[in-house]
Amino acid sequence: MRGKRLAVLGVVSVVLAGCGDGSESGSDDSVAESPPSHAVLPQRIDRPQGTPALEPSPSPGANASLSENLEYELRKKTLQMASAAGDTTAVCPERISGTAGTKVTCRATYRGLAVTWDVTLGDKPGWSQDYVSFDATPDQGLITKEGVARVLYGNFRDTIDYALCNDIPPAVLAPLNVRSQYSCEVVGKGDQPTGFADPVRATESGPRVY
Known part of the structure; x- marks a missing residue:
């Protein structure tokens, strides 16, 4: 009889262990269904403070070439992309035709980060022959x-x-x-x-x- 009692107790203990596993599994499921937490950004x-200076300095002189004026405008556009003050440079081809449709590639930097600008020159506005409109597209942006x-x-x-x-x-x-x-x-x-x-x-x- 002692052996049977041990056997019965053994069976009961196995069943209880099985029930215990099922209960824990149910608990895990309820945790898994809870909404995920989001880490607070560090x-x-x-x-x-203040207002950033988004105008390059100095501006081109009265006798500046088309290339120099274009370089200045691209430095300004690069500062606007950054929306923050910082050292800028720009380099365009030295000789640029002012003819509408002329395409050139210029390179600007902001705090040492390089941005390539593809530039297409437009028509001269009717109110002046000293200005040329242009369209410039950067190859990437700044954050x-x-x-x-x-x-x-x-x-x-x-x-x-x-x-x-x-x-x-x-x-x-x-x-x-x-x-x-x-x-x-x-x-x-x-x-x-x-x-x-x-x-x-x-x-x-x-x-x-x-």
């Missing part, structure tokens, strides 16, 4: 920490307390008009960060967050 972005700060605080003005981003550097090259690897969350006054963030994009008008 980089705090505070309100930027700057300061530029992101300015667009966020400009968009949300008095409702934003601070912003959190994922380690945006002072300046970095990025493809134009697409989601970059960077993102930011705006934290309103009196609110706590949630970890839900919007992607940062490089555009010709400066960084954008949407």
Whole structure:
């Protein structure tokens, strides 16, 4: 009889162990169905101070060549893409025909980061023969920490307390008009960060967050 009792106890213990496993499995399922948590982004972005100088200096002189004037305009466009002050350079071919439809390639830099501009010259405006219109397309864009700060605080003005981003550097090259690897969350006054963030994009008008 002792042997049978041990056998019965053994069977019961196995069944209980099986029930215990099922109970734990059910608990795991309930955890798996809970909504995922979002990590709070590590980089705090505070309100930027002052207004950035987005005009290169000095401007071309009265006797500047078409190439020199074009270089100045591309430096200005590059600063606008960055939406932040910084050292710029630009180099275009020395001799450029002012004929409408002429195409040239120029190279600009912002804080040492190179952007290639494909330029097509247009017609001279009727009010002056000293100016030539042009269309310029960059091969890539710029994202700057300061530029992101300015667009966020400009968009949300008095409702934003601070912003959190994922380690945006002072300046970095990025493809134009697409989601970059960077993102930011705006934290309103009196609110706590949630970890839900919007992607940062490089555009010709400066960084954008949407």
